[in-house]
Each structure stands twice: as C-alpha cells, then as structure tokens.
Amino acid sequence: MNLGDRAARVLRLLDPERAHRLAIAAAARGTIPTLPEAGDPRLAVNVMGLSFPNPVGLAAGFDKNAEVPDAMLAMGFGFVEVGTVTPLPQEGNPRPRLFRLAADGAIINRLGFNNEGHDAVAERLEERVDRNGIVAVNIGPNRNSEDRYYDYVAGVRLFAPLAAYLTINISSPNTPGLRDLQAGHHLVELLVRAAEARAAAAKETGRRTPLLIKIAPDLSSRELDDLIGVATLSGIDGLIVTNTTTARPHLRSRRHTQEKGGLSGRPLFDQSTAFLARARQLAGPDLTLIGVGGVDSVQAAWSKLAAGADLVQLYTGLVYEGPTLPARIAAGLARRLEERQINHIRDVRGIETARWAAAWGQVA
Ligand SMILES: Cc1cc2nc3c(=O)[nH]c(=O)nc-3n(C[C@H](O)[C@H](O)[C@H](O)COP(=O)(O)O)c2cc1C
Numbered sequence: 001m002n003l004g005d006r007a008a009r010v011l012r013l014l015d016p017e018r019a020h021r022l023a024i025a026a027a028a029r030g031t032i033p034t035l036p037e038a039g040d041p042r043l044a045v046n047v048m049g050l051s052f053p054n055p056v057g058l059a060a061g062f063d064k065n066a067e068v069p070d071a072m073l074a075m076g077f078g079f080v081e082v083g084t085v086t087p088l089p090q091e092g093n094p095r096p097r098l099f100r101l102a103a104d105g106a107i108i109n110r111l112g113f114n115n116e117g118h119d120a121v122a123e124r125l126e127e128r129v130d131r132n133g134i135v136a137v138n139i140g141p142n143r144n145s146e147d148r149y150y151d152y153v154a155g156v157r158l159f160a161p162l163a164a165y166l167t168i169n170i171s172s173p174n175t176p177g178l179r180d181l182q183a184g185h186h187l188v189e190l191l192v193r194a195a196e197a198r199a200a201a202a203k204e205t206g207r208r209t210p211l212l213i214k215i216a217p218d219l220s221s222r223e224l225d226d227l228i229g230v231a232t233l234s235g236i237d238g239l240i241v242t243n244t245t246t247a248r249p250h251l252r253s254r255r256h257t258q259e260k261g262g263l264s265g266r267p268l269f270d271q272s273t274a275f276l277a278r279a280r281q282l283a284g285p286d287l288t289l290i291g292v293g294g295v296d297s298v299q300a301a302w303s304k305l306a307a308g309a310d311l312v313q314l315y316t317g318l319v320y321e322g323p324t325l326p327a328r329i330a331a332g333l334a335r336r337l338e339e340r341q342i343n344h345i346r347d348v349r350g351i352e353t354a355r356w357a358a359a360w361g362q363v364a
Helices: 003-011 016-029 069-074 118-127 148-159 178-182 184-205 221-233 266-283 298-307 316-321 325-339 353-358
Strands: 045-047 050-052 056-058 079-085 098-101 106-109 134-139 166-169 211-215 238-241 262-265 288-292 311-314
Touching (some): 003 016, 003 316, 056 325, 069 134, 079 118, 079 166, 106 316, 118 134, 118 148, 148 166, 166 184, 178 184, 184 221, 211 221, 238 266, 262 266, 262 316, 266 288, 266 298, 266 353, 288 298, 316 325
Parallel strands (some): 056 311, 134 166, 211 238, 238 288
Antiparallel strands (some): 106 262
C-alpha cells in the first residue's frame, strides 16, 4: 500500500473534521505523495471550451477555501472544484456535523457551508491564475442572506475571471430553503440573473465562463424535466449530477445512520447514476453532464460515463481509498479502453444510458 493511502487509513482513526484539516495541511505542505498524472491523450475531454486532461475531478466541499487546488491536481485529478464559497465568511452548523459510516463507504455531513468567504478565496485564486490546471469555483449564498439571488450574482461577477467554470450550488440540504431554488419561479429568476451577471463579466474579460448548476438526487422526474428546460433556455452549459441525498437507503452501519444531513459515498451510487442517465435522456447530447456520487473505483467511474456523463467527480471515495485513487482510476480507464478496443473515452459516454435510466424508478 502506498504511503499516502496508509496515511489516509490512519486519518480515518481521528475525528473526521480534524482528519480533514490534517489532510489539507499535508497537501498544502506537499507531503502527500503523488503519482505522475497519466497524461493519456485518449482520456482528454473537450467540453464547454475547456480541455480536461482526464475526466476524473475533485468534487466541491473538499477544498472549500481554495487552499490546495494545485496539490490536488498533482495527485492526478483532471480538474478541481473549490467551494462552496459564500460572500461573507461563515462558521457553518454546530459540531458534530460530519460522520463516517465506514461499513458503507459513506459520509453524512451537515456542515452548512463553513467557509472563509469570497475575498479570501478570490485572493488565493488570483495568486495561481497563471498556472495550468482546471480549477472551478462552486458558489452559494450566506445562510442569513436577505437576497440569495444577489449572493449568487456577486459570486458570478467576482469569480468569472478566476474560474475555469462556475457551479451554482442549489442542492445542499444543509442550508434551509436552498433546494427550493431548484424549481418554479425561483429557478427562473436565479438563472436569468446568473446569466446576466455572466454576460456582464464576459464584456469585461472577453471570456464567457461556463455556468453549471449542481442538483440534488432527490428531485422527481418531473422536477428534473422542468429544471433542464429552464437551464437550457437560460444558456446554462451543464449540470452536476448529483449532490448528497437526504434519503437513507439500506445502510449497514450501526451508528450515525439517522443523523440529519446529506449522505454521500457508495450508497449514493445507484441513485445518482440512474438520475444522471435520466438527465442525459431528457437533456439530449449537448448539455455537459458531470456525474458525481459514490465514485470509488474504475468500475464506478466507467459506469458514470456509460450512463451519460462527460466527466465525473468524487469526494467520499478519497476518504476511504486514499490519495492514489484519482490516478488509479485514470490509469484503469485507459486500460479498459485498450481491453475493449475503444479509441477514446468520449466514445464511452452514454453506451448504457438506457439501462441506467430504466433503473431510475426502482432506485429512486
Ligand atoms: C464533507 C462533505 C462536504 C461537502 N461540501 C460540499 C459543498 O460545499 N458544496 C457542494 O456543492 N457539494 C459538497 N459536497 C458534496 C460533494 O461535492 C458530492 O456532490 C457528494 O459528496 C457526492 O459525491 P461522493 O459520493 O463522491 O462524495 C460535500 C460532500 C461531503 C462529503
């Protein structure tokens, strides 16, 4: 077992929030051993005007404050999404608020957007803006904001010049009322204003920063259909499918299963993958889809792509599998292309959309 993966095993003996702080500190010092990036041209994905060296990204929430995006890229991730970042710094919910369900390869969190706020994150991103590597920013509103739409608009204006793409997070279960933005007139208002802010930023920078929305796996098929319609009309470039779930599928763990918050990791895999396939069916071929939820192996990443994703992301898998996971997945995907005599990873997209979408009713 690699030194970094052994260290990850030791970290799992600690309180989860302390372990996370230590992992960030180790990454910042460059002490997490890294594997060279696979750099295989068959894995390169070109979508939204961006060139991703491989399709395996770090999901939002790990590097909320943009402290270690370059260390995470060096670990083999093809892209890194920092945040969620809110305009003002905030503490998040009272502790304990992060729980490991080790027997399930899962986590329940109700952190509630603890982060250092726009200015601190923008400063760090400005420092690295000339470096290579795809670093995206995930934005959200402050919990006590009087105008949540404005918080997103401020995020778009500030980060459009600094981010490879922007994610509008309307799917965290831990900020009361946030998920209501996924439907009806709230959604229309939000997306219209976000698109206007993006256009205003583009006038200044000369670059149209791609805008994605991150959605919950707990929406109904009807809600998903409506959301895709509004997103397409507003010029949204893609969807991140999915955030954590408030559902509690059958879990093996004895402790923590009834804690409030969002469940991530292996038990989320089937639900989020079937939902992704349904989204691909409804959206057609043009919208970029990033598949996330329970990716902890080559097989899981392959299934997300086969279900219809252009790219995948992971977070919980890193906690249980250790820092060699992204490079192992990238190398494994390349090996699979070879074995199956498929020329390029883009040819895997959607080969099993119908099968996964048919599972939607059963797992949802
Ligand atoms: C501890 C923790 C914190 C998270 N924080 C955020 C966040 O701030 N913003 C966000 O969009 N998603 C956040 N997520 C959700 C992940 O980005 C991802 O969508 C979800 O965990 C499913 O992927 P996974 O099973 O690979 O972890 C968080 C997840 C975890 C486990």
